[in-house]
Amino acid sequence: MQKPWSAEFEQLLLDELALCDPTSSLEPDTPLAHYGLTSLSTLALSSKLVSRYGIELPAFDERAFRTPRSLWKLVVGTSGPSANGVTMSGNRIGLTDGLAGRFAAVASRHPDEPCLVDNAGALTYAETAARAAALAAAIGAGGVVAVLGEREITTYCAYLGVLCAGATIVPLSMDFPPDRNADIVRQAGARCVVHTEPRGEKPLEAQLAAMSGVPVVDAHNAPLTSWDPGVGPVTADTPAYLLFTSGSTGRPKGVRITHGNVAAFLAAALPTYRTGPGEVFSQCHGLTFDFSVFEMWGAWSTGSALAVVPRVHALNPASTIAQHGVTVWACTPSLIEAAAAAGNLAPGSLSGLRHVVIGGEPLRGKTVALARAAAPNAIIDNVYGPTETTVWVSTYRLTPADPIPAHPIMPIGSPTAGADIEISEEGELLVAGPQVFDGYADPALDKDKLIHQGDRTWYRTGDLGERDAGVLHHRGRLDGQVKIRGYRIELGEIEHAATRLLGVRTAAARIPGDHGDAGLALFVEGTAVDEPWLRLELGRSLPAYMVPDRVIATEAFPLNPHGKLDRTRLAQQMTSSPT
Numbered sequence: 001m002q003k004p005w006s007a008e009f010e011q012l013l014l015d016e017l018a019l020c021d022p023t024s025s026l027e028p029d030t031p032l033a034h035y036g037l038t039s040l041s042t043l044a045l046s047s048k049l050v051s052r053y054g055i056e057l058p059a060f061d062e063r064a065f066r067t068p069r070s071l072w073k074l075v076v077g078t079s080g081p082s083a084n085g086v087t088m089s090g091n092r093i094g095l096t097d098g099l100a101g102r103f104a105a106v107a108s109r110h111p112d113e114p115c116l117v118d119n120a121g122a123l124t125y126a127e128t129a130a131r132a133a134a135l136a137a138a139i140g141a142g143g144v145v146a147v148l149g150e151r152e153i154t155t156y157c158a159y160l161g162v163l164c165a166g167a168t169i170v171p172l173s174m175d176f177p178p179d180r181n182a183d184i185v186r187q188a189g190a191r192c193v194v195h196t197e198p199r200g201e202k203p204l205e206a207q208l209a210a211m212s213g214v215p216v217v218d219a220h221n222a223p224l225t226s227w228d229p230g231v232g233p234v235t236a237d238t239p240a241y242l243l244f245t246s247g248s249t250g251r252p253k254g255v256r257i258t259h260g261n262v263a264a265f266l267a268a269a270l271p272t273y274r275t276g277p278g279e280v281f282s283q284c285h286g287l288t289f290d291f292s293v294f295e296m297w298g299a300w301s302t303g304s305a306l307a308v309v310p311r312v313h314a315l316n317p318a319s320t321i322a323q324h325g326v327t328v329w330a331c332t333p334s335l336i337e338a339a340a341a342a343g344n345l346a347p348g349s350l351s352g353l354r355h356v357v358i359g360g361e362p363l364r365g366k367t368v369a370l371a372r373a374a375a376p377n378a379i380i381d382n383v384y385g386p387t388e389t390t391v392w393v394s395t396y397r398l399t400p401a402d403p404i405p406a407h408p409i410m411p412i413g414s415p416t417a418g419a420d421i422e423i424s425e426e427g428e429l430l431v432a433g434p435q436v437f438d439g440y441a442d443p444a445l446d447k448d449k450l451i452h453q454g455d456r457t458w459y460r461t462g463d464l465g466e467r468d469a470g471v472l473h474h475r476g477r478l479d480g481q482v483k484i485r486g487y488r489i490e491l492g493e494i495e496h497a498a499t500r501l502l503g504v505r506t507a508a509a510r511i512p513g514d515h516g517d518a519g520l521a522l523f524v525e526g527t528a529v530d531e532p533w534l535r536l537e538l539g540r541s542l543p544a545y546m547v548p549d550r551v552i553a554t555e556a557f558p559l560n561p562h563g564k565l566d567r568t569r570l571a572q573q574m575t576s577s578p579t
Contacts, residue, residue: 003028005072012052013068016045028069029202033175033544034536037065044342046312049075061119061310062150066174066203098234098259100163103300104129110303113277116153117324118308123153125303128160131222135161135194138222144188144242148172148181148207149196149219151286151308156296158194158219159287166234169241170254171287174203176543178210180252184244185211187254187441194219236260242441243290243387246481246490246546254441261390262293264434266301268416269294269392273328273355279304281328282321284314284335289487290387291360295330304328315339318349318374329353329375332360333367334484340370350375359383359392361483362474363410368398376400384412384474387488388449388459390435393419394472411471421465421472422458428478429465430458482510484520487545494548497541498522501534507557507570508548522548523570529553 003010003026010026017026017035026035037045046060053075064074107115111126123131135158139145145167149155162169170188172181174197185193192215197204199218208216234240240259244252275281281299283306285291299306307324314320314331317339321329329350336358339345350356353375358367363382371380379399385392396413398404405411415421419433430451436459439446451458464475482489491508498506505525522534531551539547558569 004069005075008052009072009075010068012048013045013071016041016048026068029067031067031175031539031544032065032071033547034539036535036549042312042315060312061152062174063197065312070201070203098163098236098238099240099262099297100160100166100234102263102297103132103160103163106300106303110277113303114305115300116156116308117280117305118151118153119310119313121153122305123157128157131157132160132164134222135217135219136164138217139165139167139192139194142166143191144168144170144239146170146172146181146185146188146190146193146214147196147287148174148193148204150174151283151310152196153308154196154219155287156283156306156308158196159296161219161222162194163240166238168239169287171241171243172207173286173288173543174207175286176288177540178207179541180543181207182210184252184254185214187244187252188242190214192217196220234259236263237438241293243288244441245387245488246493251493253445255387255437256439256441257290257387257390257437261435261437262297264418265293265390265392265416266297268418268435270298270301272395272397273298275299275302275304275328277303279328279354280307280324280326281305282317282324282326282330283308284329284331289360290391291330291332294357294391298328315342316344318344318346321350321352325352327353328355328357329378330357330359333358333363334361336367336370345370345374347373348376351377353378356380357383359385360487365404365407365410368404368410372398372400372404382410382412384472385431385435386459386461386463388437389419389431389461390437392416393431393433393435394421396471407473409474411468411473412465413472414470415472423465423467424460426478427464427466427475429461429463429472429474431461432456432458484510484545487543489520489546494520494522494538494542494546497538498524498534501537502529505557519549520546521550521552521570523552523554523557525555525557526553527555 013026017037042065064071107125107129112124114122115125115128116123139161145162147158147162147169149158159169170190172184193211194217195204196219236259238259239256240262242254242256244254246252281295281304283295296306307326309320314335315338356371356375356378368380377400379397382396383392384394394412394415396411419431419435422430424430436457449460451460462478462481464478466473466475482491494508495506502524507523508520510520529551534551535547558566
């Protein structure tokens with residue numbers, strides 16, 4: 001195949017990829033994630049491209065680092081058209097109840113305040129409302145609607161447009177393999193998919209081909225029109241969104257969150273932040289990660305701005321926070337540690353922050369110290385809550401004057417207002433209250449996770465916990481679920497996919513990494529395994545964050561005294577395996 005780039009560009013890219021995978025050879029449309037390109041190496045690569053080709057760093061977005069071809073298109077200036085920064089006015093948003101009604105009320109009070117900001121432009125609340133109204137008219141009323149796009153203004157307008165249409169949102173990611181997104185669309189029963197990608201680009205066309213038969217709405221071509229949804233107001237029990245998390249059965253499972261669940265979360269969380277016009281929330285997380293719900297609705301409930309931050313810029317928080325005047329930064333521990341490892345989290349570099357909200361993974365004391373040094377004026381919250389409990393249900397807060405507790409892992413604190421957290425005899429954290437979901441998209445999954453007691457429903461989190469002096473601490477898991485860089489991963493889903501490909505027994509394990517980060521190893525029973533082939537094939541069905549960093553052949557799996565697989569000993573084998 002003839003390659004569309006210069007030899008100089010290919011060598012520059014190969015030099016960086018060689019740090020990740022010495023056997024790399026470039027194919028134009030193979031995702032860069034399949035070559036093992038990490039967040040840190042993406043940042044290093046972008047710096048080299050800036051230096052060599054004179055590209056301004058803000059030009060690098062999610063789309064650029066998708067494939068070698070897309071990166072080359074950015075270099076030569078032939079990227080697809082962007083609708084960011086388009087100014088629209090004169091149309092009104094559909095005044096439904098629920099989240100759309102919440103947004104409409106704020107937009108009517110603060111029409112000229114900035115609502116959405118990214119590296120390409122900005123929209124006021126009035127302009128965003130107009131864009132959402134136009135998209136709602138194109139989408140049509142009710143049902144379940146999928147949204148496929150990157151972190152950019154048009155995608156957030158599409159998100160709001162679905163809500164204005166009285167529909168339930170199913171966020172999809174361009175980073176997910178097409179077959180996975182197609183499976184999510186089928187499970188959710190989505191009646192259409194709204195995309196924010198330019199037509200004709202191979203990654204988008206592959207996604208849409210996998211969803212063959214599902215109607216498509218192009219968010220770039222929605223006509224300007226007033227919109228009245230023509231459906232009854234949503235209720236507290238109407239699903240607002242469906243998020244699909246990793247599933248132990250080998251398929252992603254849909255978590256159904258209602259407008260009432262989100263309203264209860266916002267009522268509990270927002271009063272502790274005292275934000276409003278003039279404040280700016282960062283938006284560092286994709287729509288498939290429920291931390292994004294706090295980022296979006298923390299801003300849109302209060303008249304604050306939402307600054308959309310692509311991945312490569314998220315690793316340089318000092319630059320992005322200064323550029324957009326961010327005052328509320330939500331992040332995972334891994335993001336803090338990766339930014340520090342890249343030299344982008346110097347003491348005092350985030351002095352403009354008022355709040356740092358950390359969640360998604362266990363938080364180490366040394367990571368808190370990094371955040372405290374960088375943002376000395378900020379209140380730091382360590383938050384805990386599975387997707388099924390609507391963003392978070394407990395908080396441990398540190399003011400700038402509070403000492404950092406002498407715990408290796410920070411407490412998860414006390415329940416938020418309205419949430420009840422109990423600990424079962426087995427040590428499992430159980431959660432009840434108005435934030436707890438009412439069931440999965442597949443009802444067959446409910447019986448193992450929901451406990452009904454009269455008019456109360458308890459969610460079995462699978463997390464182990466204990467109370468010490470009245471404060472909750474997270475103590476691990478009951479099952480094979482792990483958190484890596486904020487993503488919830490069922491090891492069984494990786495094992496199912498690998499076993500289907502190989503026909504032999506496999507086992508996945510979490511492995512420690514540099515700077516407190518962690519990765520994944522896949523162990524295969526046998527004497528040899530073709531690691532590059534297996535990782536490539538796994539990348540066709542699993543998101544990049546679930547593709548193992550290493551594949552290791554082992555003749556026999558270690559067992560614990562109960563005859564069960566000992567994942568801890570498997571992970572320890574990494575230290576003695578050849579690299």
